[in-house]
Amino acid sequence: MPPKRKGAIAGFAGSSAATASSKRTKPAAPVDDDSSDDYSTDSASEIEDLAPPEGAVRTKKALDKATVNAVVNRFTLDSPAVTAAPAVRTRDSVSHLFNKHDFAYLHMKPDHASRPLWINPENGIIVLESFSPLAAKAQDFLTTIAEPMSRPTFLHEYKLTPHSLYAAVSVGLDPRDIISVIDRFSKIPVPEKIIQFITNCTGSYGKVKLVLKDNRYFVESNDPAMLQRLLQDPIIGPARIQGGDAGSGVIKESAPKMGALVIPGTKNAAGTAQLGGAAAAAEKKAAATAAEDVFASVTGLGDNDQDDEDEDEDAVHSFEIPSGEVEKVQKQCLDLGYPVLEEYDFRNDRKNSNLDIDLKPQAQIRSYQEKSLSKMFGNGRAKSGIIVLPCGAGKTLVGITAACTIKKSVVVLATSSMSVVQWRQEFIKWSNINPEQIAIFTSDNKDKFRGDAGIIVSTYSMVTNGRNRSHDSKKMMDFLQSREWGLLILDEVHVVPASIFRQVVTSIATHSKLGLTATLLREDDKITDLNFLIGPKLYEANWMELADQGHIAKVQCAEVWCPMTPEFYSEYLREPDQRKKVLHYIMNPRKFQAAQFLIDYHEKRGDKIIVFSDNVYALKAYALKLQKAFIYGETPQSERLKILENFQLNDKVNTIFLSKIGDTSLDLPEATCLIQISSHYGSRRQEAQRLGRILRAKRRNDEGFNAFFYSLVSKDTQEMFYSSKRQAFLVDQGYAFKVITHLSGIENLPGLAYSTLAERKELLAEVMLQNSDAGAEEGDDFDGAKNLSYNANMKKRGAKYKRSMGRLAGVSGGDGMAGPLVWRMLLDARV
Numbered sequence: 125m126p127p128k129r130k131g132a133i134a135g136f137a138g139s140s141a142a143t144a145s146s147k148r149t150k151p152a153a154p155v156d157d158d159s160s161d162d163y164s165t166d167s168a169s170e171i172e173d174l175a176p177p178e179g180a181v182r183t184k185k186a187l188d189k190a191t192v193n194a195v196v197n198r199f200t201l202d203s204p205a206v207t208a209a210p211a212v213r214t215r216d217s218v219s220h221l222f223n224k225h226d227f228a229y230l231h232m233k234p235d236h237a238s239r240p241l242w243i244n245p246e247n248g249i250i251v252l253e254s255f256s257p258l259a260a261k262a263q264d265f266l267t268t269i270a271e272p273m274s275r276p277t278f279l280h281e282y283k284l285t286p287h288s289l290y291a292a293v294s295v296g297l298d299p300r301d302i303i304s305v306i307d308r309f310s311k312i313p314v315p316e317k318i319i320q321f322i323t324n325c326t327g328s329y330g331k332v333k334l335v336l337k338d339n340r341y342f343v344e345s346n347d348p349a350m351l352q353r354l355l356q357d358p359i360i361g362p363a364r365i366q367g368g369d370a371g372s373g374v375i376k377e378s379a380p381k382m383g384a385l386v387i388p389g390t391k392n393a394a395g396t397a398q399l400g401g402a403a404a405a406a407e408k409k410a411a412a413t414a415a416e417d418v419f420a421s422v423t424g425l426g427d428n429d430q431d432d433e434d435e436d437e438d439a440v441h442s443f444e445i446p447s448g449e450v451e452k453v454q455k456q457c458l459d460l461g462y463p464v465l466e467e468y469d470f471r472n473d474r475k476n477s478n479l480d481i482d483l484k485p486q487a488q489i490r491s492y493q494e495k496s497l498s499k500m501f502g503n504g505r506a507k508s509g510i511i512v513l514p515c516g517a518g519k520t521l522v523g524i525t526a527a528c529t530i531k532k533s534v535v536v537l538a539t540s541s542m543s544v545v546q547w548r549q550e551f552i553k554w555s556n557i558n559p560e561q562i563a564i565f566t567s568d569n570k571d572k573f574r575g576d577a578g579i580i581v582s583t584y585s586m587v588t589n590g591r592n593r594s595h596d597s598k599k600m601m602d603f604l605q606s607r608e609w610g611l612l613i614l615d616e617v618h619v620v621p622a623s624i625f626r627q628v629v630t631s632i633a634t635h636s637k638l639g640l641t642a643t644l645l646r647e648d649d650k651i652t653d654l655n656f657l658i659g660p661k662l663y664e665a666n667w668m669e670l671a672d673q674g675h676i677a678k679v680q681c682a683e684v685w686c687p688m689t690p691e692f693y694s695e696y697l698r699e700p701d702q703r704k705k706v707l708h709y710i711m712n713p714r715k716f717q718a719a720q721f722l723i724d725y726h727e728k729r730g731d732k733i734i735v736f737s738d739n740v741y742a743l744k745a746y747a748l749k750l751q752k753a754f755i756y757g758e759t760p761q762s763e764r765l766k767i768l769e770n771f772q773l774n775d776k777v778n779t780i781f782l783s784k785i786g787d788t789s790l791d792l793p794e795a796t797c798l799i800q801i802s803s804h805y806g807s808r809r810q811e812a813q814r815l816g817r818i819l820r821a822k823r824r825n826d827e828g829f830n831a832f833f834y835s836l837v838s839k840d841t842q843e844m845f846y847s848s849k850r851q852a853f854l855v856d857q858g859y860a861f862k863v864i865t866h867l868s869g870i871e872n873l874p875g876l877a878y879s880t881l882a883e884r885k886e887l888l889a890e891v892m893l894q895n896s897d898a899g900a901e902e903g904d905d906f907d908g909a910k911n912l913s914y915n916a917n918m919k920k921r922g923a924k925y926k927r928s929m930g931r932l933a934g935v936s937g938g939d940g941m942a943g944p945l946v947w948r949m950l951l952d953a954r955v
């Protein structure tokens with residue numbers, strides 16, 4: 125049986141630049157090209173200027189970014205709106221050491237030691253003591269109201285931002301509760317400035333909702349005065365449909381009860397929900413842990429309080445607007461400072477046919493998957509937004525469970541045709557969907573599903589590239605655009621340019637959107653666009669917590685410093701061509717030796733190793749010299765499959781070399797060790813995605829198992845700088861990078877390559893003979909300006925990573941584990 129390769133092959137279809145340019149050259153006859161959707165940072169700009177899809181039905185035009193930013197900027201801690209009187213600062217003998225960071229004026233509460241967090245009044249950063257008994261509770265709360273910034277072993281950092289507070293309100297939190305819970309967890313009374321910031325942000329966000337019921341649009345609010353204010357507006361007022369259900373055009377009804385919905389695959393779905401109220405309550409009580417008691421005593425918010433709150437029924441007021449006015453009303457609300465939340469009341473949608481889909485009984489979603497979905501369905505409706513889970517943590521099943529909850533027609537968009545096939549297979553594996561009701565729309569497949577409701581899985585490029593559509597493809601697009609969809613699942617949202625989302629969300633009429641990603645970061649800082657094009661971040665899992673629970677592998681990360689040989693270094697310094705400079709540090713013989721040594725060592729330990737190189741010249745040179753298989757953009761599909769199959773099943777093939785086409789979605793659970801010899805400058809996203817290839821290691825639950833991630837860096841070259849920038853995201857997730865300056869025993873490796881000066885000189889001569897193109901990455905145009913801008917950014921912000929001293933075991937929280945022991949034996953680790 126062929127091995128599972130999720131999107132493996134995703135990137136295997138050629139380079140991003142080649143794809144982008146091929147989209148521009150018109151072939152003789154219309155041909156659908158979805159061969160690659162490699163939306164790397166560089167390809168993004170190429171794709172941005174694709175024409176909008178032909179005949180796209182503009183349902184709701186995306187909000188103008190300037191307006192969005194204007195609103196967001198209104199709510200910063202420095203804005204005039206935040207007018208708290210400056211705190212009275214008393215200076216003492218050490219104040220000068222701290223300058224404006226002297227927070228001695230914030231008096232600690234008497235029982236501060238038992239409270240786990242502290243909040244910076246100047247910038248809204250919250251520091252959490254992750255070792256506190258209340259940390260788990262506080263963490264749940266903080267991930268709802270703030271952005272996780274950094275979560276290493278002992279102290280976590282979160283930041284309150286307008287977007288995070290917007291997301292908090294969107295899952296039903298009240299600003300008073302936010303302030304009171306922070307206060308109960310906090311070592312200091314919540315600073316007045318923070319209270320004002322929270323009140324200002326939440327005062328405007330989430331007050332107004334746009335709800336689709338029976339395919340009629342309603343502007344909804346709990347606050348009748350708010351609706352009156354909107355109705356008095358010269359643009360919104362006239363848009364109201366006069367004489368709606370309630371005659372006056374304002375309808376009053378009961379708010380849905382929180383938690384009334386049961387998400388499939390959860391414990392509730394399995395039985396608790398069916399228990400009578402009293403039995404369920406008793407079960408809940410019995411499950412209360414000691415930690416919860418501590419929580420209650422410190423916060424004063426026991427479960428009973430929560431239950432009481434749940435029982436409160438707020439009236440909901442609404443008025444109806446025609447679908448043609450939706451965009452205008454949305455924009456005007458935003459201008460007034462009341463951004464509109466979008467929710468889908470799918471249980472009352474009787475116009476769109478139901479889809480017969482449920483999770484299979486054996487499908488049990490994991491606690492973090494359930495938590496993420498509860499943020500989406502918290503009040504019984506579907507909120508649009510983004511769920512962030514580490515690579516290999518099961519985003520696909522989260523998407524499938526969302527579809528099983530909504531039970532309406534679904535569109536899934538993925539980044540490559542292989543991912544599309546994978547998504548369909550996973551739907552069939554986890555749910556009882558009739559295979560005829562799930563269709564694929566790619567260049568090879570354009571069948572519709574059977575029946576009134578169904579699922580279409582396609583790629584972003586199939587849906588947005590309107591230039592050269594074949595007849596069948598046009599028909600399929602018409603089908604996609606002519607009907608309403610209950611849910612749009614957007615896979616790997618971090619790689620797709622905002623302009624593509626804009627085209628997608630404006631051309632496919634969908635009631636709710638779910639974005640999925642592991643790394644919600646972009647080097648081009650276009651993340652804020654996603655907040656408004658898809659929705660706020662609903663949930664972000666903690667990588668370390670998932671690793672501790674065995675859902676993803678524990679990984680030891682190391683940066684191996686490889687000194688340049690004198691002859692390579694003097695050429696490197698002398699070389700004026702940037703690309704050739706790069707080639708010199710990638711082809712550094714000491715780096716080659718380190719790779720050879722690590723491959724040898726890990727193969728002997730029984731590991732399966734992936735070696736990544738963005739540079740194809742180096743990829744081939746290393747692989748050929750070491751006699752290992754390699755795959756890059758030009759490797760034919762059949763050969764790729766053969767290599768990957770051998771890697772998985774053949775115990776003689778334990779190492780493969782991959783270019784960056786294997787960065788994402790590659791599902792090789794056999795891989796346990798990763799060695800990176802060349803990479804995409806300072807890309808934090810690539811580093812995290814590559815790490816993701818070993819997070820799903822099959823052996824992750826073996827006692828003391830660790831996967832290994834080595835980044836080989838040529839010392840005293842530009843590569844050192846890029847490497848530190850690349851690690852920033854993973855360091856924030858709690859990974860500690862050990863610096864290894866010498867691999868003990870390397871000198872004694874039999875057959876060590878380039879051990880004589882003559883061999884090294886020969887290699888240098890070969891490298892010098894290469895033209896500048898050999899130094900370029902696969903499918904990448906070297907962009908000196910971008911290169912420099914990374915430098916400038918780093919100077920501006922300062923490097924965020926820290927190099928660790930001492931033992932890796934300690935810093936990675938892995939004391940006493942077998943992994944670090946192996947390291948200590950193997951590596952003479954010194955800083």
Ligand SMILES: Nc1ncnc2c1ncn2[C@@H]1O[C@H](COP(=O)(O)OP(=O)(O)OP(=O)(O)O)[C@@H](O)[C@H]1O
Pocket residue numbers: 130488489490493513514515516517518519520521642788789790791816820
């Ligand atoms: N609740 C679950 N129970 C059992 N297996 C699960 C569960 N959730 C996910 N898995 C399995 O975990 C593996 C990884 O899942 P998936 O491919 O969806 O990860 P991912 O988050 O999309 O990763 P990537 O970002 O690397 O694509 C799959 O083999 C999947 O079947």
